[in-house]
Amino acid sequence: MRKIGSRLAKSMLSPAFEYRAWLTRFTTLSRFMSTNTPTTARLTPEAFRAELAALDVREDNYATRVVDLVLALGRVDGVSDLHLLPTHAGLEVRWRLDGVLASLASLPAELAGNVIARLKVLAGLLTYRTDVPQEGRLHGYASAAAAAGPIASDVDMRLATCPTVLGEKALIRVFPLMSRHTRLDGLGYPADIAAWLERTVHSSAGVALICGPAGSGKTTTLYAALGEITASATPLRSVVSLEDPVERPIDGVAQTEIDEGGAIDMASGLKYLLRQDPEVIMVGEIRDRDCARLAFQAALTGHLVLSSFHAGSAAEAIVRLGDIGVDGYLLRSGLVGIVCQRLVRRLCECAETVTDGGDLLGLDVSTARQATGCGACRGTGYRGRLPIAELLVADVAMLAERETAAIRRLAGQRGMADHAARARQAVEAGLTSPAEVRRVFGFDDRQSDG
Numbered sequence: 002m003r004k005i006g007s008r009l010a011k012s013m014l015s016p017a018f019e020y021r022a023w024l025t026r027f028t029t030l031s032r033f034m035s036t037n038t039p040t041t042a043r044l045t046p047e048a049f050r051a052e053l054a055a056l057d058v059r060e061d062n063y064a065t066r067v068v069d070l071v072l073a074l075g076r077v078d079g080v081s082d083l084h085l086l087p088t089h090a091g092l093e094v095r096w097r098l099d100g101v102l103a104s105l106a107s108l109p110a111e112l113a114g115n116v117i118a119r120l121k122v123l124a125g126l127l128t129y130r131t132d133v134p135q136e137g138r139l140h141g142y143a144s145a146a147a148a149a150g151p152i153a154s155d156v157d158m159r160l161a162t163c164p165t166v167l168g169e170k171a172l173i174r175v176f177p178l179m180s181r182h183t184r185l186d187g188l189g190y191p192a193d194i195a196a197w198l199e200r201t202v203h204s205s206a207g208v209a210l211i212c213g214p215a216g217s218g219k220t221t222t223l224y225a226a227l228g229e230i231t232a233s234a235t236p237l238r239s240v241v242s243l244e245d246p247v248e249r250p251i252d253g254v255a256q257t258e259i260d261e262g263g264a265i266d267m268a269s270g271l272k273y274l275l276r277q278d279p280e281v282i283m284v285g286e287i288r289d290r291d292c293a294r295l296a297f298q299a300a301l302t303g304h305l306v307l308s309s310f311h312a313g314s315a316a317e318a319i320v321r322l323g324d325i326g327v328d329g330y331l332l333r334s335g336l337v338g339i340v341c342q343r344l345v346r347r348l349c350e351c352a353e354t355v356t357d358g359g360d361l362l363g364l365d366v367s368t369a370r371q372a373t374g375c376g377a378c379r380g381t382g383y384r385g386r387l388p389i390a391e392l393l394v395a396d397v398a399m400l401a402e403r404e405t406a407a408i409r410r411l412a413g414q415r416g417m418a419d420h421a422a423r424a425r426q427a428v429e430a431g432l433t434s435p436a437e438v439r440r441v442f443g444f445d446d447r448q449s450d451g
């Protein structure tokens with residue numbers, strides 16, 4: 002996909018346009034999680050539709066007011082993305098709430114161009130270019146408009162537009178500026194994994210990886226880890242990060258944004274950072290051989306490296322590290338552990354105990370709760386999310402294996418609770434529902450590690 006992106010960029014755009022970076026940002030950013038915190042904004046889909054219906058499409062400022070309303074959706078707890086999707090019927094407004102995409106309303110097709118153009122103005126993009134993807138921040142607007150109402154300065158929003166055959170599509174990604182969870186113990190990990198993470202971030206050297214697909218909360222965990230390190234006053238540690246992009250500023254961390262195709266890419270950035278006397282290095286994501294080898298070599302020379310890595314399971318991560326060219330000796334001496342996770346929605350207090358065995362959906366659990374829905378959860382039955390994570394501290398025998406299944410088998414013999422086991426624990430504890438586990442992990446436990 003990235004190759005196609007580069008080719009597209011070459012044919013469509015000036016060299017200066019960072020399509021690659023744009024696409025990377027678009028596809029690899031992790032989403033934030035939220036737990037059962039009180040909602041800061043009470044805008045419901047119904048209220049949104051009512052306010053939208055109250056606007057007069059003949060008014061000159063219709064597009065402006067629609068955009069204000071849409072951006073207000075971004076302040077709702079748990080919303081990570083807003084989509085404006087051109088369809089034959091009009092411009093469809095969608096949001097991703099707690100990881101689930103839902104349609105909210107459709108705007109008149111003839112005004113779609115004005116709405117997208119208004120957003121582009123706010124993000125400082127070229128309104129007359131509707132034929133190329135563009136990206137910009139809505140942050141400046143957020144601060145200026147905070148007093149006026151629609152967006153407070155507690156979120157940063159980024160706009161990415163993309164031409165489609167039916168017109169321009171707009172995606173607004175929402176990032177919380179001040180995390181509600183700056184510490185690891187607030188993320189909802191099982192106690193043993195939380196304890197391992199806390200021990201690891203205070204260790205002096207090694208590579209710790211957070212794995213999972215896009216949107217599995219990897220970045221949130223890495224930020225919490227950095228927060229944990231910088232919150233410990235003694236000893237003071239030199240912490241640097243290399244990110245794409247920097248999602249949130251963290252005091253006490255020298256955060257560098259990479260610029261693929263520009264002056265600082267992942268591999269060259271890592272080389273620069275290693276000359277900055279770092280003790281802890283956070284690499285947003287290890288994507289290729291150069292970056293992976295540098296990260297593991299840094300660990301060998303006494304640095305703690307925290308990074309995310311794209312893999313469906315901890316066992317798969319080990320195989321993939323080998324595939325991209327990380328030598329066995331680097332893994333054996335550098336890798337301290339892998340946490341691999343997915344996010345599931347957390348049941349609201351309104352959940353009810355399952356009485357019909359069929360509602361366990363074939364999960365091997367003794368008890369479970371299921372979603373009902375109330376005002377507090379907007380009728381969804383869920384509020385916030387929590388990670389279902391497996392932790393693999395690999396030994397020499399596992400690292401010598403080249404097959405995911407063999408590593409899984411060894412890990413199981415050593416007592417690793419895999420995703421299926423962790424999911425069952427979360428269901429039995431009433432934290433999430435059988436239906437949610439099935440939605441996220443599929444219907445076959447054997448394949449739950451993707």
Ligand SMILES: [Zn+2]
Pocket residue numbers: 349350351352373374375376377378379380382383
């Ligand atoms: Zn509820």
